[in-house]
Amino acid sequence: MQNQKILILNFGGQYDQLIARRVRECNVYCEVKPYTMTLQEIKDFNPIGIIFTGGPDSVYKENSYHPAEGIFELNIPILGICYSCQLLAHHLGGKVVAAGEDNAREYGKTITFYDNTCLLFEDLPEEGVSWMSHGDYMEKVPKGFKLTAHSEKCPNVAICDEDRMFYGVQFHPEVNHTANGKKMIRNFLYKVCNAVGDWTMEGYMHRCVEEIRQKVGTGQVLLALSGGVDSSVCAALFAEAIGKQLTCVFVDHGLLRKKEGDEVEAAFRRWDIHLIRVDAKERFLNRLAGVTEPEQKRKIIGEEFIRVFEEEGKKIGQTDFLAQGTIYPDVIESGKENAETIKSHHNVGGLPDFVDFKEIIEPLRLLFKDEVRELGKQLKLPKYMVMRQPFPGPGLAIRIIGEVTEEKLEILREADAIFRDEIEKADLENSMNQYFAALTNMKTVGVMGDGRTYDWAIALRSVTTEDFMTADWTRIPYEVLDRVSSRIVNEVPHVNRVLYDITSKPPSTVEFE
Known part of the structure; x- marks a missing residue:
């Protein structure tokens, strides 16, 4: 109907x-x-x-x-x-x-x-x-x-x-x-207009599952699972609809947050699907060695992701359909006719060329982010996945200013986990739209114990926003920032200073790179 x-x-x-x-x-x-x-x-x-x-x-x-x-x-x-x-x-x-x-x-x-x-x-x-x-x-x-x-x-x-x-x-x-x-x-x-209010995510889920089954038939579907909200909800929708006919390729590039790879894998074990987790940490770090320029990092990570996806696709063989988690803001922002392009989205046009697909299927293409989250709840995805913070495709690589190394990744993962933990303990996660830690490329002098230190400075970032086109920095209570700072410098090796970013967008962006 x-x-x-x-x-x-x-x-x-x-x-x-x-x-x-x-x-x-x-x-x-x-x-x-x-x-x-x-x-x-x-x-x-x-x-x-x-x-x-x-x-x-x-x-x-x-x-x-x-x-x-x-x-x-x-x-x-x-x-x-x-x-x-x-x-x-x-x-x-x-x-x-x-x-x-x-x-x-x-x-x-x-x-x-x-x-x-x-x-x-x-x-x-x-x-x-x-x-x-x-x-x-x-x-x-x-x-x-x-x-x-x-x-x-x-x-x-x-x-x-x-x-x-x-x-x-x-x-x-x-x-x-x-x-x-x-x-x-x-x-x-x-x-x-005499509307009756017939638009709900429960109704959309049931219709979409049936439409996917009819479209796919006995065919095979390939989906690149990043672990983000959009791709996860898309994968859950296909898993509900076609089960074993779905193959999810989860490329673990080693740039994820603490325990994130394991959480993604665990969430999808409840469905009877073919889930391939590719450990590509070493090859990504090798490609990023010595690279400091942000746009170059993005291009390297994007290209390497496609290369890994291509290799796994060849192992699988002929696949009929490609599934993507494209959502409505991606479509609108990528520009169409009289609409000005805000930014180009990788998943709006352009496909990997390793196999001929009958069709690309994008079941979330006309949904907003809040609707995608609600759909995820209807599909019984765990809350930590449905409500997770927005996370950039290049991962922690663009939250590390300068060269990306395994040591820096470990420092940032621990600091970011502490920040997120304290925000959740204070029950503040619903009062902000994105929050994270970043590792600056700055070392500063400090005093820890009776000795002088010369270690890294961590920057914390949190914003509130309607649409991410503009954003205001979040007024986090001082006592929460105090706990975060104290824990980071005491629990994370090689960090002796914590900064809080109070710049809105514009003039800054939400991410550091």
Whole structure:
């Protein structure tokens, strides 16, 4: 049975993923598509509602983004956000102009007043903070629309034509800064679009397992298991669906965290699958010997991983399908049509060439990370795997500044394990999105016992973030940092100093390299 669907048309806005996540959190399925989608493609998608995202342009400019002609005649509810609120006005008989400094231009948190007779704001407070980011102004509201929200500066903060089910808001309800923003989106979904809330990970798991069985038939599937959340959940899904027809190749490159390789292997022994653990520690360290440049490390590790995978694939013989743990942000960030490429993801396009595959199967391709974690819980993966911290493909190699050696890896593993242990003991792991230890390339003078030391400095890093595009450093309580520091310098040989990174992204990145 098909889920109800919301179509999100992207007009170049920076919050398209966030809008999609908010819709999914309301148990309604949605997909982000480019604004260039044709009218027939929109009809074929068969959405119960459409959300237009924000965008950086002005609707009245010659080359600005506009939707397919005829979209407003489809009798489908539409919610326009920021740029797209003005898009509604521009296309339906209103007028949009540049706002003056003291006339309706607004940025940041803004006190906003709502008309609760509008379905979008029904059962919500009449006053609240909204997040504004607009330099244009609806000078004339289209015929048939009424004003449903205003601020001190701007009388036209929100508009609606409830007969045609068109709604527009100048602010961003999808961001946390907007009070009750998620409830506004929920109102649009349930009170305007008549959503029934049929999107759940339990339902998705059952459908996906059946679809994999039908697609694979009696064929064989090969999957590269990194031990990360995405590949682990993908492997568990295939294991549930086809058992012995799945071969997982777990390349242990020696750059994993403490006990991680054993934990990955143990987690998958509950399924009757062919799991190959390749001990490639020595060959990776040999390739990395003397290498200090971060990008070179990444390329060496990526290439060597493929070489090991190729070798194991040849031993297995002919395989029909390749499975990958590609998730939705990978697809969106890798760029498509009008969307700008944020970063290229290795698993979005490009396959190893050691065997001819009938098809690549990516069952997580349309899921966000939080949905992948929930799917992992449904598949009964252990909590330490489902909720594990994001971990880069090159592993600890890019958390060691400078050359990677076995001695440095052991130091970092122990320090990182202590940091994670103390965070969990303090019950803080759910208050931060990524935390880890890194080994700097700096030695400092210290005093331990009655003697002078000259040993390594460990840096701790923790961030909170919505989407990892921006991130703020975590305010970890001093007493927790004190315990971490004390344990590391006392329990980890050759470390005499612990630093805490208090830099946000930007200007820094989450990882050190």
